[in-house]
Amino acid sequence: SSASSGDIQQALRRAVQAQESWRDTTTERRVNILYAAASIMRTRRNELAAWEILECGKPWREADADLAEAIDFLEYYATSWRTLASPKRLGQEPGELNQRLYSPRGVTAVIAPWNFPLAIPTGMVSAALVTGNPVIFKPSERSPMMGHWLTEILQEAGVPEGVFSCVQGGPDVGQALVCHPDIATIAFTGSKDVGLGILKDAGTLRPGQRMVKRVLAEMGGKNAIIVDDTADLDDAIVGVVSSFTGYAGQKCSACSRAIVHAAIYESFQARLKEAVLSLRIGNPEEPETQVGPVIDRRAQSKIQEYIEIGKKEARLLVEGAVTGPGWYVGPTVFADVAPTHRIAQEEIFGPILAVMKASSYQDALTLANSTPYALTGGVYSRSPAHLELARQRFDVGNLYLNRPITGALVGRQPFGGHRLSGVGAKAG
Ligand code: NAD
Numbered sequence: 001s002s003a004s005s006g007d008i009q010q011a012l013r014r015a016v017q018a019q020e021s022w023r024d025t026t027t028e029r030r031v032n033i034l035y036a037a038a039s040i041m042r043t044r045r046n047e048l049a050a051w052e053i054l055e056c057g058k059p060w061r062e063a064d065a066d067l068a069e070a071i072d073f074l075e076y077y078a079t080s081w082r083t084l085a086s087p088k089r090l091g092q093e094p095g096e097l098n099q100r101l102y103s104p105r106g107v108t109a110v111i112a113p114w115n116f117p118l119a120i121p122t123g124m125v126s127a128a129l130v131t132g133n134p135v136i137f138k139p140s141e142r143s144p145m146m147g148h149w150l151t152e153i154l155q156e157a158g159v160p161e162g163v164f165s166c167v168q169g170g171p172d173v174g175q176a177l178v179c180h181p182d183i184a185t186i187a188f189t190g191s192k193d194v195g196l197g198i199l200k201d202a203g204t205l206r207p208g209q210r211m212v213k214r215v216l217a218e219m220g221g222k223n224a225i226i227v228d229d230t231a232d233l234d235d236a237i238v239g240v241v242s243s244f245t246g247y248a249g250q251k252c253s254a255c256s257r258a259i260v261h262a263a264i265y266e267s268f269q270a271r272l273k274e275a276v277l278s279l280r281i282g283n284p285e286e287p288e289t290q291v292g293p294v295i296d297r298r299a300q301s302k303i304q305e306y307i308e309i310g311k312k313e314a315r316l317l318v319e320g321a322v323t324g325p326g327w328y329v330g331p332t333v334f335a336d337v338a339p340t341h342r343i344a345q346e347e348i349f350g351p352i353l354a355v356m357k358a359s360s361y362q363d364a365l366t367l368a369n370s371t372p373y374a375l376t377g378g379v380y381s382r383s384p385a386h387l388e389l390a391r392q393r394f395d396v397g398n399l400y401l402n403r404p405i406t407g408a409l410v411g412r413q414p415f416g417g418h419r420l421s422g423v424g425a426k427a428g
Helices: 005-024 027-043 045-056 060-085 119-130 144-157 171-179 192-202 233-249 262-277 297-313 361-368 384-393
Strands: 108-111 135-138 164-166 185-189 214-218 223-227 255-261 315-319 332-335 352-358 376-380 398-401
Touching: 005 135, 005 164, 005 171, 027 045, 027 060, 027 119, 027 144, 045 060, 045 144, 060 119, 108 119, 108 171, 119 135, 119 144, 119 185, 135 144, 135 171, 144 164, 171 192, 185 192, 192 214, 223 233, 223 361, 233 255, 233 262, 233 352, 233 376, 255 262, 255 361, 262 315, 262 332, 262 352, 297 315, 297 332, 297 352, 352 361, 361 384, 376 384, 384 398
Parallel strands: 108 135, 108 185, 135 164, 185 214, 223 255, 223 376, 255 352, 332 352, 376 398
Antiparallel strands: 315 332
């Protein structure tokens, strides 16, 4: 269940040996391997989704969506690389030929989270592979089976020996990869604290190292949805509830703050409470379940600590009841939350929502931008001027207008944030 340091050394040695031949493999071959992997995933779609329900507690619809996203990533990066692979001539100066071309950097460490246990690793791994980089992949210790299936599928699709290895394990395995002198690029998705630690560790030169390590770090969020006084409340309630309770709030894109105009503050709360109480919480193996458990006991305890903090800082509006065994946390909403409160600033990664009152639309935008994160955000409004102002001032990586703020689609809504939410390129 966990790679030893000998396993990691061996995987790296093989990756370094495979580097040149993989670089020289034709674009067509690398692209076709990704298409083949996509096709294997398609035929195993229900089985893999079932594994995800079992291992990560995802409700059916979301487990299937993760599968669909993984397939999209494979095809998206394959198709994109076809376009990017050919050198591009720059300028038309006679007697001169200038070309811009992309070449692989070297061995890439992919360090993945558990919350999209197939899609996120597939995206990071396939982008690195198709561009000619060998990959050492470390799945999250909380979703090792999904990491194993991705490995099996890529092998079956034809990724050569040594070019791709999976090393299972926790933070120590991740750290060993980050610090290894043969790693040229680190593609990381996970929490802010771990991401910042990786950026620091990657900046230390180790004996034998020949590259400045490049880190792509996609990190957390503290995402807000603004609901102004012109909003369609039916839509806004559905959007806020689905964005904060989807996969029990365990999405980096999840809504964790609802910033509501004073004029509709009371009616919004009353309707929100009813909507939360109507959610079906339970075993994700049952198809009707809307909110399943959180990932493990550690996550449950941490979220419960925040609920206690919230009870001291703000007013408890609703706490969803959960019965039976398992790591469940009922969707919980706090009202009258101030921007300085911890529950308004810190990523909780569970189904917890802070409702904040805004005196004006301008005030709502200021509140929305008042955390160091900048990942996703949303606005429900029927005012074209307000929507336009959000485009200009709402500082997030992905801004959604009059729709939920989770569920970005590959190729249509490239995903990723800035400020403390991440550095690097957008995914898909
Ligand atoms: P995490 O940071 O705890 O772990 C992520 C990965 O890093 C795991 O594989 C873990 O084993 C590894 N790791 C832990 N410590 C390490 C270290 N010191 N050195 C190297 N590797 C180490 O995050 P998580 O709990 O798996 O995932 C949830 C977090 O991920 C949330 O903060 C969420 O917002 C974020 N996330 C962000 C995005 C995005 O695209 N921005 C997407 C999904 C999740």
